[in-house]
Amino acid sequence: MSVSPWPALKTLAAQQDSLRQAFDNDPVRAARFSASACGITLDYSKNLINTQSWSALQQLAAQSQIKPTLNAMLNGECINNTEHRAAWHMMLRKADVNGLTLDGEDVGAQILACRAQVTALINQLHQGQYLGYSGKPITDLIWVGIGGSLLGPQMAVEALTPYHCSPVKLHFAGNIDGAVVSDIIKHLNPETTLTIVASKSFGTEETIQNALTIRQWFKQYGADSAAIVQHFWAASSNISAAAEFGIIEQHILPMWDWVGGRYSLWSAIGLPVALMIGTEQFAQLLAGAEAMDQHFIHTPFSENLPVTLALLGVWYINAYGCQAQALLPYSHYLRLLPSYVQQLDMESNGKSVDVNGRILTEATAPVIWGDAGTNGQHAYHQLLHQSRLVVPADFILPIKPAHNLGDHQQRLAAHCFAQTQALMQGKTLDEAMNECLADGMTDTDAAMLAPHKVSPGNKPSNTLLLPELSPYYLGALIAMYEHKVFCQGVLWHINSFDQWGVELGKQLSGPIYQALSGNRTETLDSSTQALIKLFSHQINNNNA
Numbered sequence: 001m002s003v004s005p006w007p008a009l010k011t012l013a014a015q016q017d018s019l020r021q022a023f024d025n026d027p028v029r030a031a032r033f034s035a036s037a038c039g040i041t042l043d044y045s046k047n048l049i050n051t052q053s054w055s056a057l058q059q060l061a062a063q064s065q066i067k068p069t070l071n072a073m074l075n076g077e078c079i080n081n082t083e084h085r086a087a088w089h090m091m092l093r094k095a096d097v098n099g100l101t102l103d104g105e106d107v108g109a110q111i112l113a114c115r116a117q118v119t120a121l122i123n124q125l126h127q128g129q130y131l132g133y134s135g136k137p138i139t140d141l142i143w144v145g146i147g148g149s150l151l152g153p154q155m156a157v158e159a160l161t162p163y164h165c166s167p168v169k170l171h172f173a174g175n176i177d178g179a180v181v182s183d184i185i186k187h188l189n190p191e192t193t194l195t196i197v198a199s200k201s202f203g204t205e206e207t208i209q210n211a212l213t214i215r216q217w218f219k220q221y222g223a224d225s226a227a228i229v230q231h232f233w234a235a236s237s238n239i240s241a242a243a244e245f246g247i248i249e250q251h252i253l254p255m256w257d258w259v260g261g262r263y264s265l266w267s268a269i270g271l272p273v274a275l276m277i278g279t280e281q282f283a284q285l286l287a288g289a290e291a292m293d294q295h296f297i298h299t300p301f302s303e304n305l306p307v308t309l310a311l312l313g314v315w316y317i318n319a320y321g322c323q324a325q326a327l328l329p330y331s332h333y334l335r336l337l338p339s340y341v342q343q344l345d346m347e348s349n350g351k352s353v354d355v356n357g358r359i360l361t362e363a364t365a366p367v368i369w370g371d372a373g374t375n376g377q378h379a380y381h382q383l384l385h386q387s388r389l390v391v392p393a394d395f396i397l398p399i400k401p402a403h404n405l406g407d408h409q410q411r412l413a414a415h416c417f418a419q420t421q422a423l424m425q426g427k428t429l430d431e432a433m434n435e436c437l438a439d440g441m442t443d444t445d446a447a448m449l450a451p452h453k454v455s456p457g458n459k460p461s462n463t464l465l466l467p468e469l470s471p472y473y474l475g476a477l478i479a480m481y482e483h484k485v486f487c488q489g490v491l492w493h494i495n496s497f498d499q500w501g502v503e504l505g506k507q508l509s510g511p512i513y514q515a516l517s518g519n520r521t522e523t524l525d526s527s528t529q530a531l532i533k534l535f536s537h538q539i540n541n542n543n544a
């Protein structure tokens with residue numbers, strides 16, 4: 001049995017100098033602890049590491065299964081062992097897919113056919129040639145999906161707002177809360193609306209319910225089944241279920257078993273992005289991701305961005321006991337990135353058994369949270385700076401803005417860098433005292449206030465700089481986080497590609513829905529029974 005690496009790392013963590021000392025003692029610390037790839041620069045010098053702990057972490061990576069598992073992934077082996085599936089999402093962003101086969105299937109040809117199908121549909125939509133059942137061109141597209149079938153395209157569409165060039169408006173329907181579809185359709189005309197039902201399984205309740213509601217809305221306008229055929233497409237691997245819904249085979253964009261939902265942005269699930277920015281720019285998104293793949297595959301671990309981020313992550317979780325990780329994009333357009341990475345990271349690595357089903361004794365994925373800077377500075381950054389919690393944070397800043405409004409970008413960057421500096425160096429009691437006295441306070445007042453102004457510092461962060469928020473750099477950024485999550489999964493020896501934990505809630509919602517519809521509740525616990533009773537009573541009163 002192999003020796004657990006964590007006790008030794010915990011010992012090293014307890015021996016770290018403070019970050020202030022570390023910077024004072026080493027004038028080239030920033031250069032020592034930085035790396036770049038695909039135009040993205042990662043400054044990880046403001047982390048609680050020194051040459052000794054960093055080399056121990058490098059050793060951890062070198063002795064890990066990262067390389068063999070990566071090779072197995074690239075070879076199309078079923079590294080998702082509980083679902084017997086490969087994890088071949090990297091193939092989707094390859095510019096050259098010719099000759100790519102898996103289990104005897106010409107995957108390269110399938111990918112090319114899918115790209116051609118997406119391009120043809122987008123061209124028709126852009127040129128006003130896709131006509132609705134009454135002969136009018138389509139003006140609006142509703143993308144119905146949830147989780148991996150929604151978060152990626154929604155985030156990327158938002159991130160690439162300055163690149164939008166589509167005459168067709170796009171609407172995302174994910175949540176089963178009827179408010180979502182209701183808000184969308186009340187402004188739309190079914191005659192000019194196209195709906196794409198994005199569901200790999202074509203069995204996800206939220207997606208199917210939203211799609212049925214939209215189909216019903218069509219029918220209410222008198223649309224017949226031929227009209228439904230004209231207005232509904234799908235992205236799915238479940239052709240028969242999509243067909244049963246009424247979607248013809250020519251309107252079904254393929255999804256494959258070898259691509260997990262949260263890794264599917266690069267497939268037909270990226271259609272909303274391609275629609276909004278055009279297929280050429282979408283190819284740039286793929287190119288950026290492919291460039292990051294090449295970096296990840298070929299670069300030594302010591303200069304490898306995903307490996308570096310993964311090592312820092314496990315260091316904080318398993319040596320320091322941190323349970324959260326903040327993702328703080330200093331970019332309005334990247335404000336959905338934290339929600340996207342939440343699924344990527346937490347659904348992949350939020351596990352408590354290893355690949356063989358053995359209970360893990362160490363924690364795995366952190367709670368990912370965050371929002372666009374500088375908004376967070378006036379909300380939760382207080383906790384980052386002064387609470388006893390240590391929350392490692394990734395600050396992400398695209399350098400060149402997509403606007404030319406005065407010095408907004410310099411001010412934004414100043415805040416971003418100041419936050420990382422403040423977290424790192426903090427403010428001592430002496431400094432706080434001197435500041436109060438310099439402000440003209442009496443000794444007594446200064447002594448009263450100074451402790452409240454102290455910031456402990458020594459709070460770790462990464463800074464990621466992108467030349468600009470273009471499709472290429474966005475692709476590289478997303479792929480970097482994908483590979484980080486992959487490496488961490490390997491270091492924890494877990495399967496990052498399944499998500500059995502989401503199933504229980506789905507299973508239990510069936511009987512509860514039955515109970516809410518008036519059926520028996522005796523098998524349910526008393527809390528759930530009472531909640532059902534209260535809900536049913538009030539909703540029935542409201543409807544009376």
Ligand SMILES: O=P(O)(O)OC[C@H]1O[C@](O)(CO)[C@@H](O)[C@@H]1O
Pocket residue numbers: 146147148149198199200201202203204207260261262347499502
């Ligand atoms: O594309 P589907 O099959 O509707 O699944 C949507 C999402 O649901 C999940 O399975 C979780 O329930 C995700 O992994 C997936 O991305």
